[in-house]
Amino acid sequence: MWRDAALVAGKDLRIELRSRIGLWQVVPFAVLVLVLVAFAIGPDTASLRNAAPGIFWIAVLFSTVLSVQRSVAIESGEGTRDGLRLSGIDPAGIFLGKAAAVGLQLLVLQIVLWVGVTFLFNVRVHVVWLAIATSLLATVGLASAGVLYGALSAGLRVRDTLLPILVLPVLAPVLLAGSKAWQSALDGNASSGAEWLRILIPFAVIYLVVGIVLYGPLQEAA
Amino acid sequence: MAPVVQFRAAVALAGRFPALAGVDLSVQTGEVVVVLGANGAGKTSLLRTCAGLLPVTSGEAQVLGVDLTTDHTAVRRHVGLLGHAAPLYDDLSAAENVRFAVRALGLPAAAGEGALERLGLVGRLRSTPAGRLSAGQRRRVALAALVARRPALWLLDEPHAGLDASSRQLLGELIGEAVADGAAVLLSSHEPGLSVPLSDRVVVMGGGRITDARPGGRRPPLSALPPVEVPDRGTTGAWHVA
Numbered sequence: 001m002w003r004d005a006a007l008v009a010g011k012d013l014r015i016e017l018r019s020r021i022g023l024w025q026v027v028p029f030a031v032l033v034l035v036l037v038a039f040a041i042g043p044d045t046a047s048l049r050n051a052a053p054g055i056f057w058i059a060v061l062f063s064t065v066l067s068v069q070r071s072v073a074i075e076s077g078e079g080t081r082d083g084l085r086l087s088g089i090d091p092a093g094i095f096l097g098k099a100a101a102v103g104l105q106l107l108v109l110q111i112v113l114w115v116g117v118t119f120l121f122n123v124r125v126h127v128v129w130l131a132i133a134t135s136l137l138a139t140v141g142l143a144s145a146g147v148l149y150g151a152l153s154a155g156l157r158v159r160d161t162l163l164p165i166l167v168l169p170v171l172a173p174v175l176l177a178g179s180k181a182w183q184s185a186l187d188g189n190a191s192s193g194a195e196w197l198r199i200l201i202p203f204a205v206i207y208l209v210v211g212i213v214l215y216g217p218l219q220e221a222a
Numbered sequence: 223m224a225p226v227v228q229f230r231a232a233v234a235l236a237g238r239f240p241a242l243a244g245v246d247l248s249v250q251t252g253e254v255v256v257v258l259g260a261n262g263a264g265k266t267s268l269l270r271t272c273a274g275l276l277p278v279t280s281g282e283a284q285v286l287g288v289d290l291t292t293d294h295t296a297v298r299r300h301v302g303l304l305g306h307a308a309p310l311y312d313d314l315s316a317a318e319n320v321r322f323a324v325r326a327l328g329l330p331a332a333a334g335e336g337a338l339e340r341l342g343l344v345g346r347l348r349s350t351p352a353g354r355l356s357a358g359q360r361r362r363v364a365l366a367a368l369v370a371r372r373p374a375l376w377l378l379d380e381p382h383a384g385l386d387a388s389s390r391q392l393l394g395e396l397i398g399e400a401v402a403d404g405a406a407v408l409l410s411s412h413e414p415g416l417s418v419p420l421s422d423r424v425v426v427m428g429g430g431r432i433t434d435a436r437p438g439g440r441r442p443p444l445s446a447l448p449p450v451e452v453p454d455r456g457t458t459g460a461w462h463v464a
Contacts, residue, residue, distance in 0.1 A: 086273060
């Protein structure tokens, strides 16, 4: 399963590097979200600082949808969809590989957004380990849930419009816990922030396990 | 020896639609069976069912000893399907596509190299992204992946489509080599002139059933026949007897 996951992740990442859709579309989109919301809030520094964690995670959430749509699109052709089913790769390995590829892209995106938030909103992270732990756990949850719902919508003609409706409500706990934990990391309140990790950990574990179990049947149904 | 494919009154559904409506078919090791029929006769569905892509809902269906009525997915890694659409990633090169197909089975990446050369995918073609290849070249890449995986059952859905004359001849040679290696081939076609000469047996489908069966026209592959020198073409004029 792990060998299969590495193979699929390598393939997806290579395709993303070649197509540069992540670089030229997803990253600019996420930065645009930051800038537009900053414009909407106005020049008040205190308001911007308070809103920074929420805006950061909203940008990550929207970008997750784009990344997952792209991940689904890679396998959307009739030939490639059948090819992957006939490849001999364990469906759990496919799920883990695709989630790993999406997760890695989201981590890179978060580094860019972190820099953006620092300059645009004039904020500084005081508890770095908390911010990193939050990002890692949230990324596992976002990528797992995203790829799972991506598989659910994969065979549908309306998948591009349906996926955000399906997945955004499901990702709401990550938005909430991520924003609160990041707020604590900005405020230097580690103990308060660590409480929110208790939401992110089960979210990540549950969607990881459910994805491993259900990806195969969902792939067949699609 | 048990047949590679053994169907008795097999019914397979594509969604709610009965794609196969009671198929009786047996394919032996080393046999090439050509499936003819009009559009919608069930040829593609038969191949997809054999590949484990369509579930068999009633009747008996065994492929390579796997009972498709209980688990239609287990057979997939042992068959090779060349469908209408080539299973290629447009952003990966021809070599990367073949390497991915080979490594997915746990075979060494080197296994794909010979197949790429065999299909003439060398030089610039090897490193060209699949999305920039012509339809015929994409078909050759898909064939290279199939050859490299060395499946026990080849399922070829209109394999001559999009291929030029030399590639069609090469396809015939590859089929000959595969059956000589002990594989079985099930080939659907709208071009009996090209496919029947490759076959041991021809079956005709209509309405999701086998409606007719007759002997094929397989002869030894041209490359297996001794060359004959034709005096008036000089020393370079080696010809094969067909």
